[in-house]
Amino acid sequence: MTTPLEAAEPAAAQAAGPGDERPAYRGTLRYAATKVGGALLSIGMVIIGTFFLFRTLPGDPVRALAQGRNMTPEALDLERHRLGLDKPRFEQFIDFVTGTFRLDFGTSYEYKRPVLDLIWDRLPATVLLAGTALVIAVGLGVWQGTKAGWRPGSRFDRFSTGTSLIFWSVPTFWLGLLLLMAFGNGIGPIPGLFPTRGIESVDAPDGFAYVVDVGMHMVLPVLTMVGVVYAQYLLVMRSSLLDEVGQDYITTARAKGLRDDQVRRRHAVPNALLPTVTLVFMRIGFIMGGAVTVEAIFTWPGLGQLFYRAVKVPDFTLMQGTFMVLCVSVILMNTLADVVYHVLDPRVRSA
Numbered sequence: 001m002t003t004p005l006e007a008a009e010p011a012a013a014q015a016a017g018p019g020d021e022r023p024a025y026r027g028t029l030r031y032a033a034t035k036v037g038g039a040l041l042s043i044g045m046v047i048i049g050t051f052f053l054f055r056t057l058p059g060d061p062v063r064a065l066a067q068g069r070n071m072t073p074e075a076l077d078l079e080r081h082r083l084g085l086d087k088p089r090f091e092q093f094i095d096f097v098t099g100t101f102r103l104d105f106g107t108s109y110e111y112k113r114p115v116l117d118l119i120w121d122r123l124p125a126t127v128l129l130a131g132t133a134l135v136i137a138v139g140l141g142v143w144q145g146t147k148a149g150w151r152p153g154s155r156f157d158r159f160s161t162g163t164s165l166i167f168w169s170v171p172t173f174w175l176g177l178l179l180l181m182a183f184g185n186g187i188g189p190i191p192g193l194f195p196t197r198g199i200e201s202v203d204a205p206d207g208f209a210y211v212v213d214v215g216m217h218m219v220l221p222v223l224t225m226v227g228v229v230y231a232q233y234l235l236v237m238r239s240s241l242l243d244e245v246g247q248d249y250i251t252t253a254r255a256k257g258l259r260d261d262q263v264r265r266r267h268a269v270p271n272a273l274l275p276t277v278t279l280v281f282m283r284i285g286f287i288m289g290g291a292v293t294v295e296a297i298f299t300w301p302g303l304g305q306l307f308y309r310a311v312k313v314p315d316f317t318l319m320q321g322t323f324m325v326l327c328v329s330v331i332l333m334n335t336l337a338d339v340v341y342h343v344l345d346p347r348v349r350s351a
Helices: 004-016 024-055 061-065 073-082 089-101 115-150 155-169 172-183 208-245 248-255 260-298 303-312 316-344
Strands: none
Touching: 024 089, 024 316, 061 073, 115 155, 115 208, 115 260, 115 303, 115 316, 155 208, 172 208, 172 260, 208 260, 248 260, 260 303, 260 316, 303 316
16 A cells, blocks of 8 residues: 555655765755754844843842842942943843853842752653643544544534633643642532642652652642643644545545444544644743743742743743743744654655
8 A cells, every 4th residue: 555655755766866976965965954954043032032031120129139138229239230230231232142052041149049040940841741741632632633534423422512612722820720729729520539739749659659749739730731732732633634535545545445443543643643743842841931820829939930030030040041931942942843854755755
């Protein structure tokens, strides 16, 4: 049985021309180099935008940190000088750019620790939360999208598509608050079922019981993140499968006597997965940024909560460092998605 991916290979070879004997990987390397160059340019724009964006926020970090302490104007000026906030704006920008290239984001005003150390400390919690939500959202979305696209118009199709669109339309913070009130704060049919704050209990046990404790703390934030993103995978998978169902190779496979589930599993789904694979890589970066709202609601000790705390001060160095990490993750994942799609689909390479 020949699928569109296999049929596209001869077409790609003919497009290269009979006299072109260059290895196929050179085109892929050239394509990847182009995408990496674009990513570096985007990162450069992020570096510039990050500095000036946060300098427009209202508030004085020195006065915010001095709340509750009786500090004279001279003491405030001395603290501002220690933090480097009395330097001209352009000089501060040069310091920020040079420090960024050295992976030195400075020292947090509030925590009095290097920003990079704070990021490394909080990164595992965000990866755990966002990674778990991504795996569940992809699995749920692909499964529902496959069943809905294979039987369009069925009751399952209408129910799953409608439900996912409702969740997708709900703001993340609103869904998180609803889940918190219904299953965390004792307002609802199952009061106080799940913890609502932090990643572990104050008296957290050891061993397997600790894993269970962390898992219980993850339930509500993971459900919030899954609810607002899994519809994207469902809809993309459903649309891709609908496109594949009408192809000639599906009709030929059925004519050969293959069972319906074999046609779907062996031929339709592998080809329909390509757009979903691209979306997964793109969402890896975006889901890190989307964790900011969820972590703020459930006090999850990750990068999102760290960024939220930095904005409240405002802690410029901490905001810049965490924002850079979130933005660069999106850019790198988008670049990786383009390269992976170019490698997986020969139709893209021959275009």
